[in-house]
Amino acid sequence: MLKLKSNVAISESGFVFDAGAGDSFSLNATGLEIVQLIQAGKDFPEILQILSEKYEVDPESFERYFYDFVATLKQMNLIEQDGED
Amino acid sequence: MTMNKLTFERPIIQRINAGLPSKYGMPRHLEPLSHIDGVSIESLLQEFGSPLFILSEQTIRKTYREAYRAFSSRYPKVQFSWSYKTNYLNAVCNIFHQEGAWAEVVSGFEFQKALANGVPGELILFNGPDKSTEDLRIAIQHQSLIHIDHFDELYEIIHLSKEMEERPKVAIRVNLDTGIYPLWDRFGFNFENGEAWDAINRIMTSQKLDLVGLHTHIGTYMLSTDAYRIAATKLASLAVKLERKYGHILQYIDMGGGFASKNTLKGAYYPGTDTAPSFDDFAEAITSALMTSDIKPDHLPMLILETGRALIDDAGYLAGTVLATKRLSDGRRATILDAGVNLLFTSFWYDHDVRPVAPISDQSEDTTIFGPLCMNIDVIRSNMMFPLLKKGDRFVVRRVGAYNMTQWMQFITFRPAVILLDKEGNSHVIRKRENLETLNSQELIPDHLQKFDL
Numbered sequence: 026m027l028k029l030k031s032n033v034a035i036s037e038s039g040f041v042f043d044a045g046a047g048d049s050f051s052l053n054a055t056g057l058e059i060v061q062l063i064q065a066g067k068d069f070p071e072i073l074q075i076l077s078e079k080y081e082v083d084p085e086s087f088e089r090y091f092y093d094f095v096a097t098l099k100q101m102n103l104i105e106q107d108g109e110d
Numbered sequence: 111m112t113m114n115k116l117t118f119e120r121p122i123i124q125r126i127n128a129g130l131p132s133k134y135g136m137p138r139h140l141e142p143l144s145h146i147d148g149v150s151i152e153s154l155l156q157e158f159g160s161p162l163f164i165l166s167e168q169t170i171r172k173t174y175r176e177a178y179r180a181f182s183s184r185y186p187k188v189q190f191s192w193s194y195k196t197n198y199l200n201a202v203c204n205i206f207h208q209e210g211a212w213a214e215v216v217s218g219f220e221f222q223k224a225l226a227n228g229v230p231g232e233l234i235l236f237n238g239p240d241k242s243t244e245d246l247r248i249a250i251q252h253q254s255l256i257h258i259d260h261f262d263e264l265y266e267i268i269h270l271s272k273e274m275e276e277r278p279k280v281a282i283r284v285n286l287d288t289g290i291y292p293l294w295d296r297f298g299f300n301f302e303n304g305e306a307w308d309a310i311n312r313i314m315t316s317q318k319l320d321l322v323g324l325h326t327h328i329g330t331y332m333l334s335t336d337a338y339r340i341a342a343t344k345l346a347s348l349a350v351k352l353e354r355k356y357g358h359i360l361q362y363i364d365m366g367g368g369f370a371s372k373n374t375l376k377g378a379y380y381p382g383t384d385t386a387p388s389f390d391d392f393a394e395a396i397t398s399a400l401m402t403s404d405i406k407p408d409h410l411p412m413l414i415l416e417t418g419r420a421l422i423d424d425a426g427y428l429a430g431t432v433l434a435t436k437r438l439s440d441g442r443r444a445t446i447l448d449a450g451v452n453l454l455f456t457s458f459w460y461d462h463d464v465r466p467v468a469p470i471s472d473q474s475e476d477t478t479i480f481g482p483l484c485m486n487i488d489v490i491r492s493n494m495m496f497p498l499l500k501k502g503d504r505f506v507v508r509r510v511g512a513y514n515m516t517q518w519m520q521f522i523t524f525r526p527a528v529i530l531l532d533k534e535g536n537s538h539v540i541r542k543r544e545n546l547e548t549l550n551s552q553e554l555i556p557d558h559l560q561k562f563d564l
Contacts, residue, residue, distance in 0.1 A: 050125050050126060051123070052123050053122050054119065080118035
């Protein structure tokens with residue numbers, strides 16, 4: 026399961042601070058929603074269900090955007106690498 | 111009853127970097143460009159195919175008039191001469207000819223093109239090192255203005271003048287030190303070492319040629335107006351010497367071209383829109399140098415300008431379609447377009463202004479923009495903040511009117527159509543999209559290679 030690193034703090038406005046590395050990031054609104062759902066322990070099918078009820082997006086596109094987004098989070102070292110595979 | 115859902119924006123996260131690229135900051139958000147002269151780019155792509163070069167007649171004429179005014183308001187006799195190599199699509203050349211520009215050509219092919227367009231031979235300036243004996247003969251017959259590049263050419267023209275019993279009209283091209291680097295000393299005769307004066311003396315003593323002008327072309331994409339001032343001062347001093355020694359009065363001084371356009375050079379700290387001098391700046395430097403020289407006021411020669419890039423760059427657009435987006439190994443976004451360095455030769459030296467056609471997203475990401483070729487060098491922008499376009503979205507590149515429609519390559523794919531938007535916003539195809547037939551029509555297959563069995 027995807028898990029954010031414990032030293033990553035996320036504000037309500039989408040400001041992300043990685044206390045371990047000292048880097049800061051900003052999320053757009055959908056990015057923030059997804060990160061919050063990941064934090065709440067939701068997996069991809071649940072996140073897809075929640076967001077496709079709220080937004081005009083087809084599952085195929087969402088899947089592409091989602092995995093691309095998660096790849097970026099990994100690239101930025103915000104995701105726990107252990108135990109996720 | 112269906113519930114109204116919200117518009118979905120793809121999720122993104124961006125690193126926040128401290129510091130800005132310059133103290134004035136740079137806009138992080140790219141405004142989309144949906145229309146050119148009031149015409150929808152999307153509709154043009156649907157009608158004429160993707161990719162597509164689009165030229166604005168309105169912008170060409172406006173830019174020309176602005177340049178002409180800058181010089182003619184400062185100097186009594188000004189003549190522009192359209193630089194064919196910059197963009198020799200006939201429709202484009204004819205716009206400049208309608209505005210009053212002569213033709214400036216650098217090969218027999220361009221010379222023939224100008225003649226075929228209806229430019230009178232005596233209003234064609236023939237520049238460059240590439241003039242065959244046959245080219246020179248035709249130019250002499252047409253009483254064109256031949257700008258001599260080297261002594262071999264000078265002697266050949268003297269020889270032809272005897273053979274043809276004609277009196278060719280010539281100018282010499284002068285290269286000179288204007289304090290800029292690199293020094294373009296491969297063209298013409300050098301000023302500082304006395305070679306230019308030597309060439310003038312040989313022309314005058316031969317008595318076979320009519321020395322009508324002096325020409326220089328100091329470089330390309332010049333950001334320094336002072337270099338033009340120095341060049342004009344040096345040419346004026348030659349004109350003064352010529353009159354003093356031979357009593358000969360020159361008809362013109364040709365300052366060439368090379369004015370920077372508003373494109374941004376790679377590695378430049380500020381965008382070209384902020385750094386390129388205006389036509390007024392160039393005009394002030396050149397005309398003040400001529401007016402304050404020792405040339406007698408009633409002997410002031412006509413001032414000829416061969417500006418190409420600065421007259422046409424802004425009028426050209428390249429529109430097209432996103433083929434795919436992907437991520438590179440380091441996580442950067444890559445966007446692949448259906449137009450690459452094959453059509454946009456200038457992307458080797460400019461950071462081109464690439465825009466989305468439709469508003470896609472307020473979010474942008476550090477992106478590398480690639481063309482469609484199977485080659486690593488096919489990069490339009492190595493990194494720019496660009497919105498997240500998806501397959502099928504349209505893009506447009508601004509300021510591509512100079513050189514791209516003459517230096518484009520037929521490589522891997524066909525060259526696209528070029529259309530011109532007239533003043534009323536009507537679109538005219540001025541060069542058809544190439545197809546298999548266009549290319550195959552030039553090819554021949556020997557008999558023994560006609561058939562094969564697989």
